[in-house]
Amino acid sequence: MTVKSLAEKLNLETVCCPCPEKEVSGVYIGDLLSWVMGRAKAGDAWLTIMSNVNIVAVAALADTAAVILTEGVTVDENITATALAKGVNIFTSRNPAYETAVDISKLI
Amino acid sequence: MKELSLNILDIAGNSVKAGATKVGITITETDETLSLVFRDNGCGMTKEQVENVTDPFFTTRTTRNVGLGIPFLKLAAEQTGGSFSIESATKEENPGNHGTTTTAFFYKNNIDFTPLGDVISTVTTLIMGSPGIDWVFTHTYGEKETRIDTSEIRAVLGDDVPLDSYEVIEWIKSSLEEEYDSFYK
Secondary structure, eight states, rough: OOOHHHHHTTOOOEESOTTTOOOOOOOEEEEEEEEHHHHHHHEEEEEEOSEEEEEEEHHHTTSSEEEEOOOTOOOOOHHHHOOOOOOOOEEEEOOOOOHHHHHHHHHH | OOHHHHHHHHHHHHHHHOOSEEEEEOOOOOOEEEEEEEEEEEEEEOHHHHHHHHHOOOSSSSSSSSSOHHHHHHHHHHHHTOOEEEEEEEETTTTTOOOOEOOOOOOSSSSSOOOOOOOOHHHHHHHHHHHEEEEEEEEEEEEEEEEEEEEHHHHHHOOTTTTHHHHHHHHHEEEHHHHHHTTTT
């Protein structure tokens, strides 16, 4: 399923979505960025509560399909600009990581 | 990172890449705080580089365009309520005293404080990786101090014994282990 249709089905709020046609093939949950960097797989939707600019770098390196900020976490505008420039999709969800992951697993 | 010692390994690697011949790593602890200072005499950074060094998309690396060593250390310090700073002078700016000083300050009692981890492995790994550099590692906690200065070890051993030989590394490791045994007591 593409990032765009996943976001629509889950009613995620879009922070930025420069690459809407990316395929979501899995989920990774984690907040320790150095750990996520080596473990999230390409195509994963990465669920995290971290919202500093480093998440854009980690998402770009791991080639995740999207970053989904859970529990209503928001980002600064400067992060949005960087994410757009680097082709990193970012969404927010009001739900915690577990519920979000369960919802995604029903769709992919 | 899961341990500050991994951050130390990463940041000290920058000094090696900067062509430093002397690198000081100083950890100063109290019951509430920990400061981590890296001081090298490498090529230094320009003003523009210093300003951008905490931006993960600014890197001297040529294989990929993301550098996270400094951003991760800054994040680790700031998430404890601490701070991060970096000062640098290039050879052109200051031929007699060039290099970079990186400081990270942590509040240890913050729940998000990253434990120091295996510092001994970090120190021996750095010495093994670049035995020609003068490494000065100092860790103080109140009255306690542990210190390794590879130029002193080299002066005692003479030029015939390389610092990265198994025996020397084992000796450094066991002497650090001994000092740390009574460190926090």
